[in-house]
Amino acid sequence: xxxxxxxxxxxxxxxxxxxxxxxxxxxxxxxxxxxxxxxxxxxxxxxxxxxxxxxxxxxxxxxxxxxxxxxxxxxxxxxxxxxxxxxxxxxxxxxxxxxxxxxxxxxxxxxxxxxxxxxxxxxxxxxxxxxxxxxxxxxxxxxxxxxxxxxxxxxxxxxxxxxxxxxxxxxxxxxxxxxxxxxxxxxxxxxxxxxxxxxxxxxxxxxxxxxxxxxxxxxxxxxxxxxxxxxxxxxxxxxxxxxxxxxxxxx
Amino acid sequence: xxxxxxxxxxxxxxxxxxxxxxxxxxxxxxxxxxxxxxxxxxxxxxxxxxxxxxxxxxxxxxxxxxxxxxxxxxxxxxxxxxxxxxxxxxxxxxxxxxxxxxxxxxxxxxxxxxxxxxxxxxxxxxxxxxxxxxxxxxxxxxxxxxxxxxxxxxxxxxxxxxxxxxxxxxxxxxxxxxxxxxxxxxxxxxxxxxxxxxxxxxxxxxxxxxxxxxxxxxxxxxxxxxxxxxxxxxxxxxxxxxxxxxxxxxx
DNA sequence: CGTTTAATTGAAAGCAGTCAAACTATGTGG
DNA sequence: CCACATAGTTTGACTGCTTTCAATTAAACG
Numbered sequence: 177x178x179x180x181x182x183x184x185x186x187x188x189x190x191x192x193x194x195x196x197x198x199x200x201x202x203x204x205x206x207x208x209x210x211x212x213x214x215x216x217x218x219x220x221x222x223x224x225x226x227x228x229x230x231x232x233x234x235x236x237x238x239x240x241x242x243x244x245x246x247x248x249x250x251x252x253x254x255x256x257x258x259x260x261x262x263x264x265x266x267x268x269x270x271x272x273x274x275x276x277x278x279x280x281x282x283x284x285x286x287x288x289x290x291x292x293x294x295x296x297x298x299x300x301x302x303x304x305x306x307x308x309x310x311x312x313x314x315x316x317x318x319x320x321x322x323x324x325x326x327x328x329x330x331x332x333x334x335x336x337x338x339x340x341x342x343x344x345x346x347x348x349x350x351x352x353x354x355x356x357x358x359x360x361x362x363x364x365x366x367x368x369x370x371x372x373x374x375x376x377x378x379x380x381x382x383x384x385x386x387x388x389x390x391x392x393x394x395x396x397x398x399x400x401x402x403x404x405x406x407x408x409x410x411x412x413x414x415x416x417x418x419x420x421x422x423x424x425x426x427x
Numbered sequence: 428x429x430x431x432x433x434x435x436x437x438x439x440x441x442x443x444x445x446x447x448x449x450x451x452x453x454x455x456x457x458x459x460x461x462x463x464x465x466x467x468x469x470x471x472x473x474x475x476x477x478x479x480x481x482x483x484x485x486x487x488x489x490x491x492x493x494x495x496x497x498x499x500x501x502x503x504x505x506x507x508x509x510x511x512x513x514x515x516x517x518x519x520x521x522x523x524x525x526x527x528x529x530x531x532x533x534x535x536x537x538x539x540x541x542x543x544x545x546x547x548x549x550x551x552x553x554x555x556x557x558x559x560x561x562x563x564x565x566x567x568x569x570x571x572x573x574x575x576x577x578x579x580x581x582x583x584x585x586x587x588x589x590x591x592x593x594x595x596x597x598x599x600x601x602x603x604x605x606x607x608x609x610x611x612x613x614x615x616x617x618x619x620x621x622x623x624x625x626x627x628x629x630x631x632x633x634x635x636x637x638x639x640x641x642x643x644x645x646x647x648x649x650x651x652x653x654x655x656x657x658x659x660x661x662x663x664x665x666x667x668x669x670x671x672x673x674x675x676x677x678x
Numbered sequence: 679c680g681t682t683t684a685a686t687t688g689a690a691a692g693c694a695g696t697c698a699a700a701c702t703a704t705g706t707g708g
Numbered sequence: 709c710c711a712c713a714t715a716g717t718t719t720g721a722c723t724g725c726t727t728t729c730a731a732t733t734a735a736a737c738g
Contacts, residue, residue, distance in 0.1 A: 577725075
């Protein structure tokens with residue numbers, strides 16, 4: 177399903193910063209080019225000039241960077257409604273890559289227009305800064321996850337994070353959610369190999385902590401999974417405590 | 428040596444954003460409380476309300492977060508002149524801890540004053556946003572470092588980063604620099620144990636890539652160390668290419 | 679100088695990686 | 709609708725990097 181481009185974004189931004197009706201309209205009125213893109217399409221490339229910023233209207237995306245030897249580290253996963261490149265809003269050269277995970281619809285906005293809007297409407301600038309800082313907070317948690325947790329904890333933590341974030345948007349339900357990532361990609365997100373991700377998922381499944389049907393994943397024992405993943409949603413800086421964040425089961 | 432509180436910061440901010448003379452004066456005129464703090468002092472605590480923002484006038488600091496089991500991941504290292512808590516400028520609750528590494532002098536500014544100033548002077552707001560986004564870029568590189576590089580590469584990369592950043596401020600010279608961190612702390616910064624950091628440093632030393640006298644470290648073969656660490660300074664978003672960044676030897 | 683903290687070294691164990699093969703979806707063309 | 713091709717998942721055996729545990733040496737400090 178494709179959602180009107182900016183509505184989800186506006187809703188997301190408005191959760192944490194106060195936006196007037198005029199602010200909201202200004203956001204929705206941004207000159208955006210809607211584009212359908214294939215899975216794996218590059219939206220931003222490391223080292224290149226940053227000329228635009230996009231919003232995910234539907235589909236999933238991720239940010240990524242590569243070592244000289246070609247190993248990939250996924251830096252974050254993005255779900256519908258999220259702005260994809262506010263990280264570079266004030267930087268001229270991209271320091272990482274942004275790619276779609278699935279087929280996706282993106283609304284592309286010239287970077288300059290967004291900067292101008294932020295300057296003309298401070299509350300929008302502030303709201304964008306909040307969004308960027310929340311993304312940074314998530315990256316910090318990933319640093320902790322990869323640097324100091326073992327495989328089982330890492331995988332559990334990632335599954336919890338995506339569940340809570342999707343739930344906050346109403347995109348996850350009692351049946352769990354579909355995580356459109358290969359195990360190779362999951363591995364690159366948590367600093368493991370695909371093989372080891374597989375074994376870890378199998379183990380979590382054997383312990384009854386997750387259930388899988390293809391890539392649809394659900395959580396028979398949410399509380400326990402949260403404990404295994406050492407997950408606490410503080411770092412997501414959610415405005416309202418969603419029921420999942422508060423500790424209830426997502427599925 | 429203690430440096431007049433905001434001068435280094437102003438210089439740092441002005442590198443990447445244009446600040447008028449009035450902007451600079453407004454920054455320098457900020458109501459700051461100067462404070463001498465002991466090594467290990469907490470400037471911000473995870474979960475607490477963020478009421479102020481500080482600037483390191485002298486000494487080193489770091490940001491950090493802990494797993495439920497108590498393992499620590501250092502998220503970044505801060506050198507004199509850097510703002511210590513712009514990560515939380517738009518967030519109410521701190522998502523990580525900020526601590527001094529050495530005895531340090533910090534200039535403490537009420538968060539609200541900084542936000543007000545940013546609103547009154549958009550260029551300052553922009554400059555602060557740039558600084559925050561550069562910090563985030565460094566965190567992303569650390570994610571890649573920890574997630575996808577082995578011990579030797581990680582340690583080399585960290586040493587290179589600190590060298591280039593200090594050099595950009597003129598705080599590193601041909602004799603290298605003093606890194607006031609224990610190997611325990613180094614380990615927590617690169618996702619390794621202290622023991623393995625020790626072995627790794629020893630190996631780099633045996634290979635003639637680094638030289639150590641206590642915690643003063645220098646680089647007999649900078650180029651090679653850079654290659655080992657897969658280090659490229661793009662992600663630091665340095666305004667001018669410092670000679671170290673350009674590939675010359677730091678020591 | 680004794681005491682504490684940090685650095686160093688050795689031996690052993692273990693978690694995750696590597697390599698390789700089998701299996702299973704998914705998709706395509708005939 | 710089937711046969712084949714391709715991408716992704718699963719499993720096993722083995723390797724190895726890093727950790728763990730422990731003890732020793734060196735450095736920092738009052």
